[in-house]
Amino acid sequence: MKVRFKSNSFVIALSAVVLGLIAGGIFMAMIGSDPFEGFLYLFKGGLMNIERIGNTIATATTLILVGLSVSFAFKTGLFNIGASGQMLIGGLCATLVAHFVNIPRPLYLVVLIAAALVGGAIWGIIPGLLKAKFNVHEVVATIMMNWIAYWSIFYFVPAFLKGPFLETESKSILLEKSLRAAWLNKLFGGSQYINLGIFVAIVAIILIKFILDKTTLGFELKAVGSNRYCAEYAGIRVNRNVIISMMIAGGLAGLAGMVFYTGYASNMQIGVMPSMGFDGIAVALLGASNPIGVFFSGFFFGLLQSGKGFMNAMTDVPPEIADTIIATIIYFTATSVLFKRFWDWVARLLSVKFDKKGGN
């Protein structure tokens, strides 16, 4: 009898999650709280009833799209830490559309999505061009683009979208202009946050998976990301692919901005860099840069995010514990080589055992 057990990214991600949770439990115990109670309320907070599930999905939607953006760039060997800036610009474009475009809803939604895509894509294309033309490292360029976006919001929001009372945030968009849909809110027991964005995210995942697996574009992007020297040798235009990859990654983060600012929230604040732009790196890492993996890891991080408030309210565990768990999981994912060795070792032990049995 032959047992084929191979460690794959799913097993590794699961190991990281379990160890991260165990570490979180130890932290809770260390500050004198009951870890079981803590986790109970953490997960209850995210999943207790249909309304909370809706909120969790809404939180996860943004994370999934950002995670998708980061992992897409990563497939081409690029590190996009500019998702925050791309979110801001995508969100800004979407908010502008929401305020100034008055057309029938189906058409309106198309324009809204297109605006967010283009905004984010422009913010991604600039670092892509800099990398392709002048070999400026995309990490440096995307960080700088984050701050350009951040300060641009300072100008645009007061200048064009000034709220009635506050200087620091845009006026709220009308409910019928947001991504929220009454039937969806009702379906999720009155959840205020769930919005059509989740469908955008699902379509994006399917589309990205399709591009990566089935198209010549995906073939090129992956070849450039895995071995740019071989891609160059084969005649694949490396620089062109770098730009395209950053453009698509930026567009995805732009969609995340739309989902967040015109779906989850209803206005934009100045002076806030959306932290989801960075959480997306963790989502991509845990999801092994695989679109399907990103879906689940985005949902999982969304669950922790949306449950931590409830945990804090019901127990004396501070919400930072949830962040600590996320951080620990990231550490474990980053050291996934160790898990791979561990599981390969287990696999070897198992197969030797079965081999011996089989021999009898």
Place this chain on the structure above:
Amino acid sequence: MSHVIEMLNIRKEFPGIVANDDITLQVEQGEIHAILGENGAGKSTLMSILFGLYRADRGTIKVRGKEVHIANPNNASALGIGMVHQHFQLVQNFTVTENIILGREGGFILDRRTAAKRIKALSEQYGLSIDPYSIISDITVGMQQRVEILKMLYRDAEILIFDEPTAVLTPQEIDELMQIMRNLVKEGKSIILITHKLDEIKAVADRCTIIRRGKFVDLVDVATTSQAKMAAMMVGRQVNFKVKKKPAEPKEPVLFIKDLNVLNNKKVLGVKDFSLEVRSGEIVGIAGVDGNGQTELVEAITGLRSIASGSVQINGTDITEKDIKERNEIGLGHIPEDRQKRGLVMQFPIRDNMVIKEYYRKPFSKNGLLKEEVIRKHAQDICDAFDVRSGEGIESAAGKLSGGNQQKAIVGREMMLEPNLLIAVQPTRGLDVGAIEYIHKRLVEHRDKGHAVLLVSFELDEIFNLSDRIAVMNSGRLIDTVFTNETNEQDVGLMMTGVKVRGVDHESTI
């Protein structure tokens, strides 16, 4: 005589493939023991087990009669086992001494002088003629290899493993290495020599263990066994060493290089005023010691490097301004020098690697969508035709194939393109005689179909075996172009050092 190394009934399995199946290797004290086998036969795996890089699934290892467990290279080193790797592990801007004591500095204050003294003594003892104070980047490849050998000796290695040691050497350096190996054995060391080259085994080895497809075939006494017999045992059939080919019938020029100048990585001219013509229906071999501008020349033709001045034409089209994709489409095939870096995407399955130049073309894709079935069939055809072996067939990641199988896959891919101009750089590097025979045959067939082949090889045997004309390169210049049947290895070897040997004037008029 006692056995210094015994590897008994070694078995090692990788997913989908048994690399070593019940292999036994017994090396006697003071002998040169060759291990001969095809690519992917399991030689490297076996040595990696001995050196502690892999652990065997089954079997025992004995060193000087005592059973040992070698978990890592440090264990191996402590047992007196040293390995001279194919790719040298030297710090370029350190001196010989510094490189040798690296990792064995001993104490806080570096005592270079004592170390250098000892290195000098060792060098004299074994006839290595190495100056302990020279900088690695200043000495030749052959000398660098001797530094690797000294490193082992400095660590008191008694058993030295040489992994394909002659791949990077000139014919003269090979002779010198052989002498060094004999000196080492004379001083009581034992040597395990991994090689594909039968003449080297014949020249230097005492006994030879032959393995085929992971299994032990035979242990032979080298002096009493013919090369043909060893080759047959290794491959499992008779092998022809000489390629049968008709005289070339060159027709119109396919590649036309005029006054080409190319900068190398150090921003000085690596190719100088180089002019050459390759016609359809002929194989032109570029002979020269590694590092004399061949790489720069090939990269300039294939588009991987920009040129400083001059022109290159393929099929009458000036390609100097064209990018790589356009050159490929004009009919350029390229078997690259560095298969790991350029030739394959290691993470990709073989299936995708086989269409890496054609994925965007019919029939492999339509409207930007890949046609998986067609791609799979194409990849399977190449693997069948070129005998590419791997654990999971065309779905295996390219990085999981043995070096020889990777090379066969690349050669297969480029040949299947049916390029009008095929540039083959070291096309049989790391291949066994069976595969070399096959690839040589295919290259000649390619010529006979009326295509042009530019062959770059550092092995004179291969150049002489295949080429119709030989262009000799030295420090970036074309020394001369000669017809293969009107010259000999001595003359070409001399020209490789930069001396123009003028017998009859055969230079083609360009």
